[in-house]
Amino acid sequence: MAQEEVQNGGPEKVAEVSFTALKPQLMVEAPKAADAVQFYKTAFGAVEAGRTVYPKRKAEQEQPHVLSAQLELAGSTILVSDIADNSTPVKTEGTGCVLCLETEDVEAAIAKAVSAGGVAEGEVTEGDGACCGGRVGKVKDPYGYVWLICSPAKKCGDAEA
Amino acid sequence: MAQEEVQNGGPEKVAEVSFTALKPQLMVEAPKAADAVQFYKTAFGAVEAGRTVYPKRKAEQEQPHVLSAQLELAGSTILVSDIADNSTPVKTEGTGCVLCLETEDVEAAIAKAVSAGGVAEGEVTEGDGACCGGRVGKVKDPYGYVWLICSPAKKCGDAEA
Numbered sequence: 001m002a003q004e005e006v007q008n009g010g011p012e013k014v015a016e017v018s019f020t021a022l023k024p025q026l027m028v029e030a031p032k033a034a035d036a037v038q039f040y041k042t043a044f045g046a047v048e049a050g051r052t053v054y055p056k057r058k059a060e061q062e063q064p065h066v067l068s069a070q071l072e073l074a075g076s077t078i079l080v081s082d083i084a085d086n087s088t089p090v091k092t093e094g095t096g097c098v099l100c101l102e103t104e105d106v107e108a109a110i111a112k113a114v115s116a117g118g119v120a121e122g123e124v125t126e127g128d129g130a131c132c133g134g135r136v137g138k139v140k141d142p143y144g145y146v147w148l149i150c151s152p153a154k155k156c157g158d159a160e161a
Numbered sequence: 162m163a164q165e166e167v168q169n170g171g172p173e174k175v176a177e178v179s180f181t182a183l184k185p186q187l188m189v190e191a192p193k194a195a196d197a198v199q200f201y202k203t204a205f206g207a208v209e210a211g212r213t214v215y216p217k218r219k220a221e222q223e224q225p226h227v228l229s230a231q232l233e234l235a236g237s238t239i240l241v242s243d244i245a246d247n248s249t250p251v252k253t254e255g256t257g258c259v260l261c262l263e264t265e266d267v268e269a270a271i272a273k274a275v276s277a278g279g280v281a282e283g284e285v286t287e288g289d290g291a292c293c294g295g296r297v298g299k300v301k302d303p304y305g306y307v308w309l310i311c312s313p314a315k316k317c318g319d320a321e322a
Contacts, residue, residue: 017270019205019235020313021263024185044180074180076237079261097258097306100240102182109178145258152181 023077024099025068028143030082033066036143037080043116043141044101044109046071046078054082074101099145102152106135109149113139118147184238185260186229189304191243194227197304198241204277204302205262205270207232207239215243235262260306263313267296270310274300279308 028036040046049072053064065082078099103109106124114120124137134151141147189197201207210233214225226243239260264270267285275281285298295312302308 017206017264017266017273019262019264019270021261022185022235022237022239023261023263024183025259025261025309027257027259045178074183076183078183083257096188096244097260098186098188099258100182100184100186101180102184103178103180105178109180112178148186 021077023070023079024097025079025081026143026145027081027083030065030084031063032143033069033080033082034063036141037066037069037071039116039118039141039143040071040073040078040080043113043118043139044073044147046073048072049077096146098148100148100150102150104151106137106149106151110137110139113141113147113149117142121146182238184231184240185258186240186242187304187306188242188244191226191245192224193304194230194241194243195224197302198227198230198232200277200279200302200304201232201234201239201241204274204279204300205234205308207234209233210238257307259309261309261311263311265312267298267310267312271298271300274302274308274310278303282307 026036037046037048037051041048049070051069052067054067056064065084067081069080071078071080101109110120110124118139118141121138121140124135126135136148136150139147139149187197198207198209198212202209210231212230213228215228217225226245228242230241232239232241262270271281271285279300279302282299282301285296287296297309297311300308300310
């Protein structure tokens with residue numbers, strides 16, 4: 001057994017485990033990941049830090065599918081990946097994961113995302129729907145993901161329950 | 162028009178917008194959010210930073226639903242929220258969002274998550290499936306979300322395409 005596999009005590013006992021990063025990975029129907037990356041750059045100002053692609057296999061394939069594009073956004077990293085119909089490496093059955101983006105200027109952020117091709121859903125509301133209170137608006141991107149654009153006004157636990 | 166609404170140029174032009182935080186929000190079928198929070202603490206060592214709850218409305222309701230619980234994990238924040246069947250504030254139609262957790266000890270992390278009630282899916286594989294290469298394993302949590310437990314071995318863009 002290699003040394004690095006036992007350094008934290010091995011799998012026999014429940015070891016202390018530390019995590020160095022959490023990155024939401026957005027699966028996009030192939031070959032739209034490259035478009036999605038461009039959308040997140042335009043809509044949210046995301047900065048691409050790197051991209052790996054699948055080896056090009058088919059002659060008719062215009063561009064290789066994106067294995068993983070790494071985007072820096074709001075101090076976090078998100079990954080965007082092409083997923084082909086016939087490959088189902090992951091399938092989330094959860095009720096739904098949305099991405100909450102905090103900003104001081106909710107209206108301007110929504111306007112920018114909409115001008116990039118997102119669709120605003122509903123009105124900007126005060127607080128009690130999501131995130132941690134404050135003002136919240138909703139934008140669905142062209143790839144089906146819902147982004148909550150919200151003000152960082154309140155912290156969890158401060159609000160009266 | 163209030164001063165704070167025009168400080169970044171207003172919605173007429175595409176303004177510079179900055180985001181201060183990105184927080185994945187996991188929607189959980191009510192009233193399981195409290196259980197989900199406990200799972201993420203036990204499985205991944207998440208630390209709860211705050212919680213807001215809905216006002217208790219029904220006599221038969223054992224505990225108030227969680228509007229938003231804020232968890233610190235791997236330097237990021239995730240939100241966990243109860244979502245009732247009859248309320249559909251958000252619905253993601255994306256191909257699927259998974260959460261990629263990086264750690265130096267993939268096996269120990271998976272073992273710990275499984276001992277907390279997660280289900281390991283498939284074997285730990287080398288690289289070319291997700292994240293940024295390196296070793297990757299998969300755990301589905303009891304609430305339907307898929308977590309990729311992966312080594313931080315390679316950076317995007319370093320891998321040969």
